[in-house]
Amino acid sequence: MPNIQNEPRQLLVGAALMLATGIFQTFGVVTFQQRMEPIRDRVRGNMTLARMVGVLSGVMIYLFVLHLMEMCIWAALYRRLAGTWSFATALYESALAFTTIDVADLPTHWRFLSAAEGITGLLMFAWSTSMRYAVK
Numbered sequence: 630m631p632n633i634q635n636e637p638r639q640l641l642v643g644a645a646l647m648l649a650t651g652i653f654q655t656f657g658v659v660t661f662q663q664r665m666e667p668i669r670d671r672v673r674g675n676m677t678l679a680r681m682v683g684v685l686s687g688v689m690i691y692l693f694v695l696h697l698m699e700m701c702i703w704a705a706l707y708r709r710l711a712g713t714w715s716f717a718t719a720l721y722e723s724a725l726a727f728t729t730i731d732v733a734d735l736p737t738h739w740r741f742l743s744a745a746e747g748i749t750g751l752l753m754f755a756w757s758t759s760m761r762y763a764v765k
Contacts, residue, residue: 646706659693
């Protein structure tokens with residue numbers, strides 16, 4: 630059972646991490662769109678199946694790396710809160726929460742952060758999906 634006394638702190642920390650993740654996503658998406666415009670204009674007139682697969686594969690890899698880096702933001706805090714994990718374990722716990730597969734195994738008085746990361750992951754994936762389908 631979560632410690633009610635710590636929930637306001639969890640909400641504030643969760644909101645700060647959500648904001649940091651959103652800012653990171655914004656820079657990632659804007660950078661991506663700026664770099665894709667010249668490629669899109671060059672390839673658009675002569676789109677073949679192989680080029681389309683190549684472009685969409687590149688988009689997927691870019692988004693994978695972007696989301697992995699966002700999970701690292703959360704993992705850095707998780708590692709500090711848990712104190713005993715390796716960064717790889719903290720990243721695994723973060724990935725579970727970010728993808729809403731499971732909740733992160735955090736100390737009792739920080740468990741709400743896992744739910745906040747799940748909400749953040751849903752928002753970031755929706756944003757990335759809309760960006761992915763905007764690339765034509």
